[in-house]
Amino acid sequence: MTIPVFYSISDDFTKYAAVSLYSLIKKADPNTDYTVYFLNQDLSDKHKGDLMAMATENVHVKFFHINNELVAPIKNRKENFLRADFFTPSIFYRLFIPELFPQYDKAIYIDSDTVLNDDIAKLYQTDLGNNLFGACTDSSIQFVEKMLFYIKYVLDLDPKKYINSGMLVMNCNSFRDKHFIDHFMDLLTKYHFDCIAPDQDYLNELGENSILHLDPRWDAMPNENTPEIKDPGLIHYNLFFKPWHFTNVQYEKYFWENARQTKFYSELKQELDNYTDQEREQDRNKLNHMLEKADVTARDPHNWAQIKKQGSVAL
Numbered sequence: 001m002t003i004p005v006f007y008s009i010s011d012d013f014t015k016y017a018a019v020s021l022y023s024l025i026k027k028a029d030p031n032t033d034y035t036v037y038f039l040n041q042d043l044s045d046k047h048k049g050d051l052m053a054m055a056t057e058n059v060h061v062k063f064f065h066i067n068n069e070l071v072a073p074i075k076n077r078k079e080n081f082l083r084a085d086f087f088t089p090s091i092f093y094r095l096f097i098p099e100l101f102p103q104y105d106k107a108i109y110i111d112s113d114t115v116l117n118d119d120i121a122k123l124y125q126t127d128l129g130n131n132l133f134g135a136c137t138d139s140s141i142q143f144v145e146k147m148l149f150y151i152k153y154v155l156d157l158d159p160k161k162y163i164n165s166g167m168l169v170m171n172c173n174s175f176r177d178k179h180f181i182d183h184f185m186d187l188l189t190k191y192h193f194d195c196i197a198p199d200q201d202y203l204n205e206l207g208e209n210s211i212l213h214l215d216p217r218w219d220a221m222p223n224e225n226t227p228e229i230k231d232p233g234l235i236h237y238n239l240f241f242k243p244w245h246f247t248n249v250q251y252e253k254y255f256w257e258n259a260r261q262t263k264f265y266s267e268l269k270q271e272l273d274n275y276t277d278q279e280r281e282q283d284r285n286k287l288n289h290m291l292e293k294a295d296v297t298a299r300d301p302h303n304w305a306q307i308k309k310q311g312s313v314a315l
Contacts, residue, residue, distance in 0.1 A: 002033040002060075003124045004107045008093040009038045014047040015264035016244070017112035021051060023258040024116045025059045032121050034059045037101075039093040041066050050263065064100065066093055091199045094168065095184060098175035105173050111166035111236060115254045118233035123218060128171045132178065133203070134212040135163035136219035140238045143225040150196060150294035156305035157204055163211055165200040166236045167219045180206060193304055194297045196290060205304060222250035240283040244268050245275045 005024065009017050021036060028034055038051060040063060048063055055061040071089040094109045101107065108123055126134050137160060141147035151159040175181070184202055187193070195201040204211075220232035222241055228250055235251045237243060243252035259265050297303050 002035045003121055004101065004104050005034060005036045005120060006094065006097055006107060006109045007036070007038050007112050008090045008109075009040050009043060009112055010090050011040075011042050011044050011047055013112045014043070014050065015262075015267055018051060018054065018262045018264050019255060019259045019268075020110070020112055020114045020116070021054055021061070022262050023114075023254075024120055025054065025056055026258070026261075027116050027119045028056075028059050029119050029121055030058060032058065032119075034120070036061050038063050039066055039090075039097075040064070041068075041089070054262075066096075070096060094165065094170075095199060095202070096181060097170060098172035099181050101172070102176070105171075107170045107172055109165075109168040109170060110234065111238075113237040113242065114166065115235045115237075115251075115258055116233070117231075117235060117254055118217075120234075122233070123167075123169055123214075126169050126212070126214065128169060128174075128212055130171075130174065130210070131212040132171055132174050132180070132207040132210040134169035134214045135165065135167060135203075136214050136216050138162050138164035138200075138221075139216060139219070139223055139226070140164070140221040143223070144291070146291040146294040147196075150297065154294065154297045154300075154303050154305055155201060155205065156308050157208065161211070161213065162204055163200075163213070164219050164221070164236070164238065165197070165203050166238060167234055168203075169212075169214070174210070191302060191307055193302075193307075194293070194300055196293050196297075201304070220251060222252075224250070240287055244271050245283065246280060247272070 007017055007020070017038070024034075024036065036059060038061070043063060052061050071092060097107055097109060106124065106128065108120060128134055141162070142159065148159045151157050151162045155162075183206060187202070193201070215233075217229050217231060217233045220229045220235050221238045232251065232254070235254050237249070237251070237255065241249050243249045243255040259268050
C-alpha cells in the first residue's frame, strides 16, 4: 500500500513546493511507502527534474498533466478569480483527484505553500466514515469581520465550520459515489457564483453536511490574532504574508529550517531580500481588495444564499 499525496503546482511555484516536499520526506516514516503527485499544466522539464531528484526509496515523485479539456468549463471570469485578484485553474485541480485516480479509495491534497512538521501518514490514517473529506476550520479568517459576514450571509454557512482547502483528506469513494465533480460542474456553469475562494467555497457548500473537522494542528496558518500552535503538524502560509516576502511571519522558522536544505535556499533568501516595501504594501492592499468583494457579492441576487433558498445547491 502507498499513501498518495497530491499537490497542484505551476512552474513559478516549484521552489516553494520543493520546500514542502523536503519537509514531507524528512518527516516520513522510513517503513511506509508514499507516492507524491504534482498536478500541473506548465511544469518545465528542469523543475520536474529538480523535484524528481528529491525522491527517496520510499517517497516516490510523479507528475500528472492536467489537459485543457478537463478544465475548459472553468472560464477565466471574475467569479472564478482567486481572492478577487487573478484567475488560475490550478486551484481547481484538487477537485478532480478522485476521478483522475480511481485506484485510490482515499488521498491527501496539500497546497504548495505548506511545510510538514509531522508524518503525513498520520493524516492518511484518519477514519473519514461516510464523510466526503476531512479538513480544518479556516483559522486565518476567524477574526476578519468582512470574511465572517461573507461566509454567513453570502455563502449561508457557519463561519466556525468553514474549512480551508489547503489540506484535504479526501474520501475518493464518496466523491465518486456522490458524483461530486458532475454536481460541481453543473453548479459552476449554471449559476456563475461570484466567489472569493472559488474551489474552497464550492467544497464548503457541496460538503456542508459531510465534512470531518480535523485537529487545527494539521492546517496551522500565520495569524496575528492568535498565538502559535505549539506542535503544528502542517503549517500553511495562506493568503499574502509569505515568509519569503515578509519577515517576522508566524511559523516562519519551520519554512526556513526546511528551505535551507533545498537547492532553492539562496534563491528564496534573495527573493525575501529583494522584495520591496512597496510590494509588501501592495500585498496588504490585495487583502483589502479581496474583502471588498464581500460587499459586492452580498448585493448579488444570485449569490449562494439566495439560490440555496430555492433548494438547488445541496449535494
